[in-house]
Structure formats: structure tokens, C-alpha cells
Amino acid sequence: MTERTTVRLPDDLVRRAKRKAAAEGRSLTALIEDGLRRVLNERAPAGKAGRILPPVSAATGGLMPGIDLNDTAALQEIDDLSHAERMK
Numbered sequence: 001m002t003e004r005t006t007v008r009l010p011d012d013l014v015r016r017a018k019r020k021a022a023a024e025g026r027s028l029t030a031l032i033e034d035g036l037r038r039v040l041n042e043r044a045p046a047g048k049a050g051r052i053l054p055p056v057s058a059a060t061g062g063l064m065p066g067i068d069l070n071d072t073a074a075l076q077e078i079d080d081l082s083h084a085e086r087m088k
Helices: 011-023 028-041 072-087
Strands: none
Touching (some): 011 028
């Protein structure tokens, strides 16, 4: 069964669609029907399930005890020790 409906489209879009339909030797209705079928048959984009989110810290902020941001040598040593521990 076919159904009649009214669709409001921008004038320039309708003109372009009519030209394309005429160039392809088919009706505007057939062109619109083909376009709707294509859109409705598209696969839905991957939703949130496909995302991999980075871990979120539960820390409240601030420095760890014993860290002095003004002592760059100590910071480098902590970083080196941390790296060495991860390499084990």
C-alpha cells in the first residue's frame, strides 16, 4: 500500500532533486523513495559500547607526601626509581 504525505523541503533541494530524477529518467517520488531506503538501511554507528575510555582517578588532588616540586633532582630520582620498578 502506498501513502500520500506532504513533506516540506527547501526550494533549492527540490529543484536539484527534480533535475537529478529527470536526468535519470525516473520520478521525484522514486528518487525520494530510494534515498529514504538507503538512509533507513544504513547500519547504526557504533555506540558507546565501542568506546574505550581512559581510567579516571579517584584522587582528591595534591602532592604525595614527601614530594618537593622545587627539588628537581629528587623528582628525577623518583621518576627513575618508578621506571626501574616497572621494568622488573
